[in-house]
Amino acid sequence: MHHALIMLAAGIGIPILAALNARLGANIGGPAAAALVLFTVALVATAAVTLITSPQALTRIVSQPPHLFAAGILTAFYVLTITWIAPVFGVGNAVFFVLLGQLISAAIIDHWGLFGARPAELSPIRLFGIxxxxxxxxxxQLARRGS
Known part of the structure; x- marks a missing residue:
């Protein structure tokens, strides 16, 4: 249950991240600069956690397959796009499409066990739930537009 609560907190943070970084980008007149600030703060925070919890992991980075580093590119893509798009499209609308993409991608990854994920068949009941x-x-989002 604690894993679910941690992921719930992460999910709560995504729209907050989007709103804060979009505002920072608007305030400074540069969405990419706002993303750079976000990544710099994230790097410092992540480095501190890594040095405290598992500094030995840093020595194994160079032996990893290059395709695993695509996660960093995907993270940059998400942060840059949400920072640029949220101010003009709305945080709710932007996050709605992010959530929709996550549902589709997660179902595909789970169904085929891609990237080492534990396989979970996309049964009719799971598809219905998604x-x-x-x-x-x-x-x-429709209710939001109607008000």
Whole structure:
């Protein structure tokens, strides 16, 4: 249960991250500069946690397959796009499409056990559940536009 709560907190943080970084980008007149600030702060925080919890892991980085480093590119893509798009599209709208993309991608990754993930078949009931989740997220955005 504690894993679920931690991930719930991470999920709560994503729209906050989007709103804060979008505002920083607007305030300083440079969304890419705001993303750079975000990554600099994140690097310092992550370095501190790594040095405290598992400094030996740093020695194994160079032996990893290059494709695993694509996660950094995907993170940069997310932060840059949410920082540029949220101020003009709305944080809710931007996060809605991020959530929709996450649902689709997670289902594909789980179904085939991609990237070493524990496989979980995309059964009809799981597909229905994902569709219900997507519909729920869509309804929140439709309700928002109606008010």
């Amino acid at each position: 569709c219900v989740m997507a519909a729920g997220v869509a309804l929140t």
